[in-house]
Amino acid sequence: MAIALDAMGSDHYPEPEIQGALMAAEALGIEVILVGDQSRLEPRLSVLNTRNLPVSVEHAPDVLEMADKPVEAARLKPRNSMAVGLELVKKGTAEAFVSAGNTGGVMFNALRVLGRIPGVARPALTAMFPVRGGHCVVLDIGANADCRPEFLLQFAIMGSVYAEKVLHKPQPRVGLLSNGEEPGKGNQLVKETYPLLVKSGLNFIGNVEGKEVFNGEADVVVTDGFTGNIMLKSSEAVAKLITDVLREALMASWRTKLGALLAKPAFNHIRKLLDPSEVGAAPLLGIDGLVFVGHGRSDARAIMNALRVAHEAIQANLLVNIRDALKEKLSNLETSTPENS
Amino acid sequence: MAIALDAMGSDHYPEPEIQGALMAAEALGIEVILVGDQSRLEPRLSVLNTRNLPVSVEHAPDVLEMADKPVEAARLKPRNSMAVGLELVKKGTAEAFVSAGNTGGVMFNALRVLGRIPGVARPALTAMFPVRGGHCVVLDIGANADCRPEFLLQFAIMGSVYAEKVLHKPQPRVGLLSNGEEPGKGNQLVKETYPLLVKSGLNFIGNVEGKEVFNGEADVVVTDGFTGNIMLKSSEAVAKLITDVLREALMASWRTKLGALLAKPAFNHIRKLLDPSEVGAAPLLGIDGLVFVGHGRSDARAIMNALRVAHEAIQANLLVNIRDALKEKLSNLETSTPENS
Structure with missing residues (x-):
C-alpha cells in the first residue's frame, strides 16, 4: 500500500515533504512515493534516508506553484507533480494522493485525471x-x-x-x-x-x-x-x-x-x-480516488499527519463506502419522495 | 431634539435603558423618551432622576420579547414599545429610535410604521x-x-x-x-x-x-x-x-x-x-427614519453609546444624506450604463 505525496506542494517544498514522508514511513510503516523534481529529491533523500525506509521518488519535471492559476498552469505544465502523482493513483501504483499545494490546482488535476465518482454532481473541498x-x-x-x-x-x-x-x-x-x-x-x-x-x-x-x-x-x-x-x-x-x-x-x-x-x-x-498541522489534511470528496489537501504552511509533522489521514482512509475503504452510501441514500430518496410528497 | 428609546428591549430591561438614558442626558445633553410600561418606568425614574434630566416616559403596554416571532408578536401586541417608539419618530416627536431588543421585531415594526426610503428595494441590517x-x-x-x-x-x-x-x-x-x-x-x-x-x-x-x-x-x-x-x-x-x-x-x-x-x-x-457596548448600536439602513439596534446584552454604558450614535446620526443629517446619495449614485449609474456597456 503506497501513498503518492506531492513533493512540490507546501510553501517550503520539498523539505517538509521529504522529512514528513520519512517520519510517516518510520512511525506508521507507510510506503511513500515522493513526486517531484528527481534532481532535487534524490540527493536529499539519499542523505536523510539512512535506514532505507520505504520512501521512493517519481520524477515530475514541473511545479504548479501557489500563485499559479490552476487551469492555465495545469495546461502549461502537464507534467506537474500533482498530475503525475494523481496518475499513480489512476494506475493503481498508489492508493491515495496527498498534496500541501494549491488547492484549486489539486482539484483541477484530480478532476482531469481521476474524474468524479459516478453519480456525483460536484466534488467538494472540505476543511x-x-x-x-x-x-x-x-x-x-x-x-x-x-x-x-x-x-x-x-x-x-x-x-x-x-x-x-x-x-x-x-x-x-x-x-x-x-x-x-x-x-x-x-x-x-x-x-x-x-x-x-x-x-x-x-x-x-x-x-x-x-x-x-x-x-x-x-x-x-x-x-x-x-x-x-x-x-x-x-x-x-x-x-x-x-x-x-x-x-x-x-x-x-x-x-x-x-x-x-x-x-x-x-x-x-x-x-x-x-x-x-494537527489535522494534516482534508479530503476532496466526490473525486474517484483518495485525494487529500494539506495547508500550504505544512511542516514535516503536518505532512506526516496528512499521510496518516490518507492511510486511515485507505484502511477504512473510504471510496467504496462513499460509493455505496451514495447509491443507497440516493435511491432511498428516489423511492421515498413520491410517497412523502 | 429627542430620541425615543425602547425601554423594554435589552435582556435586562428596563434598568440598563433607564440608567443609560440618564447617563446620555447628563453626559451628552440628549433628550430621551423612554418608551415602555409606565408603571414600571415612572417610579424608578422618579427615584433616580434627582437632577431632573430631560428624560421622560411614553407609555407602551406591550413588550415584544427576544424569543417572540417578530411578525406574529407585532400583530398580537400592536402597542408594543417598538411600535409606539417608532410612531414618535413618524409623528416628529422624536428624531430617532433606539432599541436593544429583538432585531427582527425592530425591522418589522420599522417597515410597518416608517416604511422604506423611496427607491430603496430592501432595507438592511448592519453590524x-x-x-x-x-x-x-x-x-x-x-x-x-x-x-x-x-x-x-x-x-x-x-x-x-x-x-x-x-x-x-x-x-x-x-x-x-x-x-x-x-x-x-x-x-x-x-x-x-x-x-x-x-x-x-x-x-x-x-x-x-x-x-x-x-x-x-x-x-x-x-x-x-x-x-x-x-x-x-x-x-x-x-x-x-x-x-x-x-x-x-x-x-x-x-x-x-x-x-x-x-x-x-x-x-x-x-x-x-x-x-x-463600545459600539452601542448599528443602524437599520433603508428605513425612512433613523432606527438603531443595540445588542441584547447591552448594559447602561452600551445604551448610552447607542444614544450617542443615534444623536450623531441626527446631527449629521444622515437620512437626507442617504436619500441624496441614492438619488445621485443611482441616476449616475442609469446614465452611465448605456455608454459603458
Whole structure:
C-alpha cells in the first residue's frame, strides 16, 4: 500500500515533504512515493534516508506553484507533480494522493485525471474546523460557489461517511449551515435542501449557526462553497486578529511579559487548538480516488499527519463506502419522495 | 431634539435603558423618551432622576420579547414599545429610535410604521465588526437572505454614507465580500454586483475576504443577508471559543492563574476589542427614519453609546444624506450604463 505525496506542494517544498514522508514511513510503516523534481529529491533523500525506509521518488519535471492559476498552469505544465502523482493513483501504483499545494490546482488535476465518482454532481473541498472538543468536517469550502440542493445532499452523504469511517464518529451529526436554527430559516438553497436532508436517512440535526458549529454540536456541516469559504476565511481571520492583538498587548510591558511567560501553557493550548498541522489534511470528496489537501504552511509533522489521514482512509475503504452510501441514500430518496410528497 | 428609546428591549430591561438614558442626558445633553410600561418606568425614574434630566416616559403596554416571532408578536401586541417608539419618530416627536431588543421585531415594526426610503428595494441590517484599528460596517447581516445585485449596490451606497457622515471616514473604502480577492471570483450574485460597484462612483476597493475585513482594510463591506449573518455569527462563535478555551486553560494551575493576573491589562485589551457596548448600536439602513439596534446584552454604558450614535446620526443629517446619495449614485449609474456597456 503506497501513498503518492506531492513533493512540490507546501510553501517550503520539498523539505517538509521529504522529512514528513520519512517520519510517516518510520512511525506508521507507510510506503511513500515522493513526486517531484528527481534532481532535487534524490540527493536529499539519499542523505536523510539512512535506514532505507520505504520512501521512493517519481520524477515530475514541473511545479504548479501557489500563485499559479490552476487551469492555465495545469495546461502549461502537464507534467506537474500533482498530475503525475494523481496518475499513480489512476494506475493503481498508489492508493491515495496527498498534496500541501494549491488547492484549486489539486482539484483541477484530480478532476482531469481521476474524474468524479459516478453519480456525483460536484466534488467538494472540505476543511476540518477546530471546534470545542475536536474537529468538524465542513464542506463545500470553495469548489462550488453556486450550488443546487442535490449538491448539498451529496456533500452531506459523503461528509457523513468520512466522519464515520475515517474520524470514527458513529452516526455523525449532520448540520445545515443557516442564518437561524429554526426549520424554515435560510436562503432559498437552504430552504430547499432542508427537506432533502430530513428524508436522507442521515443523522440530520437541522440548521446550525456558528454557535453550534464551534461548540462542537455537529460532526459534519454542509453549505455551498461560497458561504463555506467565507466562514472558513472569516474564522481564520478572527482567530488571527485576536491572537495578534493579544500577543502585541502582552509585549507592551514587563508586567504583562512576565504574565505571558507564566501563562505560557494556556497559550500553548490555544496554539494547539488553531494549529492546522494537527489535522494534516482534508479530503476532496466526490473525486474517484483518495485525494487529500494539506495547508500550504505544512511542516514535516503536518505532512506526516496528512499521510496518516490518507492511510486511515485507505484502511477504512473510504471510496467504496462513499460509493455505496451514495447509491443507497440516493435511491432511498428516489423511492421515498413520491410517497412523502 | 429627542430620541425615543425602547425601554423594554435589552435582556435586562428596563434598568440598563433607564440608567443609560440618564447617563446620555447628563453626559451628552440628549433628550430621551423612554418608551415602555409606565408603571414600571415612572417610579424608578422618579427615584433616580434627582437632577431632573430631560428624560421622560411614553407609555407602551406591550413588550415584544427576544424569543417572540417578530411578525406574529407585532400583530398580537400592536402597542408594543417598538411600535409606539417608532410612531414618535413618524409623528416628529422624536428624531430617532433606539432599541436593544429583538432585531427582527425592530425591522418589522420599522417597515410597518416608517416604511422604506423611496427607491430603496430592501432595507438592511448592519453590524459594526471589530477589526484591527477600529470598526467596519457590514451589511446586510440578516434582513434579506436572498439578494439581487441592485440590493447590494444600494447597501453599498447607504453604508458608505453612514461611514462617512456618522463614523467620519472620508471616502469610505467599500469592499464586496467574496471567496477570493481577484475580480471574477465569487458566486453569481457577487459576479453581477462587482461591475455595478465599479461604476457606482463609490470608493470601491474590490472583492474582500475575511483577511482584509478583520485587518481593517475596508470601512464598509457589502454582502447578502445570509452570508453576512453567517460571517457575523461564525466570527462571534470563534472569538467565544478562543476566549473560553483560554480562560479555562488559564484557570488550570496556580502558575497560569498568576500569569493571568499579571497579564490582565492585555486581556482587557481583547475584552475591549470584542465588547459590543463600545459600539452601542448599528443602524437599520433603508428605513425612512433613523432606527438603531443595540445588542441584547447591552448594559447602561452600551445604551448610552447607542444614544450617542443615534444623536450623531441626527446631527449629521444622515437620512437626507442617504436619500441624496441614492438619488445621485443611482441616476449616475442609469446614465452611465448605456455608454459603458
